[in-house]
Amino acid sequence: MSSTGQLAKFHVPEVVFGPGALAELGHCARRLGARRPFLVTDAGLTEARWAAEAVDHLEQAGLSSVVWNAVTPNPKDHEVEAAYARYAETDSDVIIGVGGGSVIDAAKGVAILASNGGRILDYEGVDKVVNPIPPLVMAPSTSGSGADVSQFAIITDTAAAKKITILSRTLVPDISLVDPRLLTTMPDWLNASTGLDALTHAIESFVSRAHNSLTEQHSLHATRLIMNNLARTMFRPTEAAPRIAMAQGALEAGMAFTNAILGATHAMSHQVGGLLDAPHGVINGVLLPHVIRFNAETHAERYVPLAQAAGIDTEGTPALEVAHALAARIKELADMVGVPKNLRALGVTETDVQLLARNTLQDACLTTNPREAGAAEIEWLFRAAL
Secondary structure, three states: OOOOOOOOOOOOOOEEOOOOOOHHHHHHHHHHHOOOOOEEEEEEHHHHHHHHHHHHHHHOOOOOOOOOOOOOOOOOOHHHHHHHHHHOOOOOOOOEEEEOHHHHHHHHHHHHHHHOOHHHHHEEEEEEOOOOOOOOOEEEEOOOOOOOOOEEEEEEEEOOOEEEEEHHHHHHOEEEEEOOHHHHOOOOHHHHHHHHHHHHHHHHHHOOOOHHHHHHHHHHHHHHHHHHHHHHHHOOOOOOHHHHHHHHHHHHHHHHHHHHHOOOOHHHHHHHHHHOOOOHHHHHHHHHHHHHHHOOOOOOHHHHHHHHOOOOOOOOOOOOHHHHHHHHHHHHHHHHOOOOOOOHHOOHHHHHHHHHHHHOOOOOOOOOOOOOOHHHHHHHHHHHHO
């Protein structure tokens, strides 16, 4: 039991961490029984030659892989289903994702269909994936999504122009290879976006209703690492230490949120991303300060340890004031790394608010937000962020 006397769960993959970790890919695939691995990636990772390096490592282990690289940001339902069709026709087995959150979520989608059938949209919600899925090995190329260690898959429903959340313990990968070298080829906008996504994971998991003693320290340490190093990776891109720190921060934030779940920021962000196909972490960077201030009206004390981790002096300061200072510090960081000032700058309009709020209420992440939020509150938050 945890120190509070309550049962706590903590489900994470085997993790291989550090520069050069990708070289373990062939060995890992072999250990999971691979004969014909299916490698999911995207055009950016192909151009940066990380996909080719992954194929080489598999070949050195005697494995001939099938490569699928037609994944776009915010992976679409039809992309997942096309990838699965290729997986099935090539008689592939172990599924490998080399890329960011979009690639990893698409790879999870292929795994779901491989053993459960139907359409990917059939699995929206919690614990809809019933049958065991093929083994998964993930090598993240961004410092943010946490998808390589999480039980989430986020897929865009193109007909409804929204994102769906698939949440199942079966989706936690078997092995995550966290190689900070892969972070060095991200464009600046993606570095900023994924870093703010990881920060949002750290903060929302700490205040989540489902937090526990096994997740809290990861949330706090991830907050410290990201607040201290995200800007450094933007302005000193060749330095290794900040990249390694961000890789660890993203990993720890991922381990925290997959067990503690998230909150209103993610529930809202998913809907904006589905509507506009905008970068998920950028949307989080806009929304997070507003959600912190909203939640702090009833749960301000939960933000005090987070503010301390972010380097804010909290001595003798009321908890609500501390929470507002944390929100301001995050806004400063978002501005520093180039995030737009508001949702309107991303293309959201007043006419979108009711639809976005309605879809937010259906998102599983909202259930663990520390403060109750109905349609009126969510609409208010969207308008505050416009």
